[in-house]
Amino acid sequence: MAIVKVVFTRKESSGLKQSVIRVGSEYLKFNANDEAELKLDEKVIHLVRWYMLGNPSSTLSLIYEYTGKKKTAFESKIPSNRSRKTDFTIIELD
Amino acid sequence: MRKSLITLIFVQTYLFLALDAVAQSTPENPFGITPDISQSGGFFGSGLQVEASKGSSDIKANIGFDFENPETIEKTVFSLIGSTSLKKNDDRTDFITDNGLPSDYSIGGEISHIFTNFQDNFDADAEIARILKSARDECKVQFPSEKVKCSKLTGGDLLESRFSGLTTSREKQLLTTNPNLVNFTNANFYLVSFSGKIGEETQKYRNSMTFEEIVENKTPYSLSASLGLAPSASAVSYYAGVSHEISYKADDKRILCNSETPIECFNSSFAEPEKKKESTVYGLFRIQKSVSIGRQEFPIGIEAKIAYDFNNKVLGTEVPVYFSINKEGDLIGGVRFRWDDDDDPDISLGVFIGKKFNLFN
Numbered sequence: 001m002a003i004v005k006v007v008f009t010r011k012e013s014s015g016l017k018q019s020v021i022r023v024g025s026e027y028l029k030f031n032a033n034d035e036a037e038l039k040l041d042e043k044v045i046h047l048v049r050w051y052m053l054g055n056p057s058s059t060l061s062l063i064y065e066y067t068g069k070k071k072t073a074f075e076s077k078i079p080s081n082r083s084r085k086t087d088f089t090i091i092e093l094d
Numbered sequence: 095m096r097k098s099l100i101t102l103i104f105v106q107t108y109l110f111l112a113l114d115a116v117a118q119s120t121p122e123n124p125f126g127i128t129p130d131i132s133q134s135g136g137f138f139g140s141g142l143q144v145e146a147s148k149g150s151s152d153i154k155a156n157i158g159f160d161f162e163n164p165e166t167i168e169k170t171v172f173s174l175i176g177s178t179s180l181k182k183n184d185d186r187t188d189f190i191t192d193n194g195l196p197s198d199y200s201i202g203g204e205i206s207h208i209f210t211n212f213q214d215n216f217d218a219d220a221e222i223a224r225i226l227k228s229a230r231d232e233c234k235v236q237f238p239s240e241k242v243k244c245s246k247l248t249g250g251d252l253l254e255s256r257f258s259g260l261t262t263s264r265e266k267q268l269l270t271t272n273p274n275l276v277n278f279t280n281a282n283f284y285l286v287s288f289s290g291k292i293g294e295e296t297q298k299y300r301n302s303m304t305f306e307e308i309v310e311n312k313t314p315y316s317l318s319a320s321l322g323l324a325p326s327a328s329a330v331s332y333y334a335g336v337s338h339e340i341s342y343k344a345d346d347k348r349i350l351c352n353s354e355t356p357i358e359c360f361n362s363s364f365a366e367p368e369k370k371k372e373s374t375v376y377g378l379f380r381i382q383k384s385v386s387i388g389r390q391e392f393p394i395g396i397e398a399k400i401a402y403d404f405n406n407k408v409l410g411t412e413v414p415v416y417f418s419i420n421k422e423g424d425l426i427g428g429v430r431f432r433w434d435d436d437d438d439p440d441i442s443l444g445v446f447i448g449k450k451f452n453l454f455n
Contacts, residue, residue, distance in 0.1 A: 014422055015423075017455075018169050022214070025216060026355075047219050049274065053283060054453070054454065056329045081329055084278065086274055089248045090226050091228075
């Protein structure tokens with residue numbers, strides 16, 4: 001099973017106060033360019049969970065790139081009458 | 095009347111070009127503080143801002159940086175703001191609910207910290223990942239024309255009625271009672287903030303006997319602290335705070351003439367600027383709702399602030415209602431009511447635009 005470097009890029013809308021994203025048991029630690037790196041196993045399902053706090057309708061999305069492939073992990077929006085949201089998805093590096 | 099009853103169009107233009115260009119071109123934290131294993135950080139909201147109101151206009155430059163600790167969902171934000179007035183407005187601090195010094199130049203700083211009693215939980219991760227993988231496979235069978243959508247299903251999607259057939263009732267129960275979902279929804283989030291600002295302004299007035307012009311430099315300043323609470327996933331937040339402010343208010347201008355020949359008349363203040371000291375406590379409530387008009391939903395934000403100045407024994411309130419949105423969907427304007435029971439009671443109803451509504455700041 002190969003391990004590959006994955007670069008994650010987050011996009012937050014202006015009304016989002018705080019967001020936290022973890023992949024498996026690793027929290028993504030974003031730099032000033034909103035990029036974070038992890039080394040992940042190929043051909044394995046990885047759970048991605050995120051937490052959002054902010055104004056209603058604020059958005060958060062996560063794009064990941066590995067071995068020249070660029071994919072969207074999720075695009076998420078806080079409901080219009082809420083101030084927070086958590087959800088999860090799965091990604092698999094094929 | 096000392097002030098207009100109908101006031102205040104604020105035009106606040108964010109000119110992010112200059113400082114954001116610096117931020118964009120700086121790959122690492124520009125302050126030399128390298129993120130460690132548990133923290134990450136970066137620039138946020140740096141920019142140049144022009145704010146104008148009736149009788150005044152300011153240029154503000156702000157720079158900010160933040161540090162996150164994702165493992166505890168904590169965040170600390172620092173910001174520095176420098177501002178200068180293009181046009182003087184002595185009325186700016188007449189409402190005790192106002193923030194800001196009426197100075198020629200000012201520099202200020204703020205530190206705020208957000209934290210929560212929520213703790214992330216990893217126990218059910220493997221199970222919920224398996225449920226989602228299985229539901230995606232089942233989705234492609236049940237909805238063969240929506241394979242793209244099926245391959246992007248999230249845990250939240252599985253709770254929608256449309257996809258209820260993709261999971262068993264036991265699996266659904268696991269998803270809805272997942273501690274991360276339940277505890278995050280009900281957690282308390284706290285916001286602590288401290289800020290200070292100091293300014294420099296030149297005040298001119300004339301001696302009423304000799305008519306000699308006197309120029310004095312004054313140093314207004316303000317300090318404030320607040321504690322905020324967001325107690326649930328509802329779009330509400332509560333704040334309480336204290337502030338202390340020293341400012342200087344020029345005496346009203348009058349026209350006085352000397353008795354010599356030739357007669358000279360002066361339109362000026364003829365008394366020292368009055369030192370104003372305010373020590374204020376305040377409570378603040380913010381809520382954002384959606385209002386349905388026909389088939390469309392529109393956001394509306396309400397902020398209610400009540401403040402009491404112990405020094406001057408003045409009660410004041412301010413209620414801006416936001417309903418104007420920009421293209422990003424942020425609430426940026428609306429109408430605002432202000433009142434205080436000063437010796438010369440002030441009441442104001444006006445429109446404003448440019449100030450973003452934010453549940454958390």
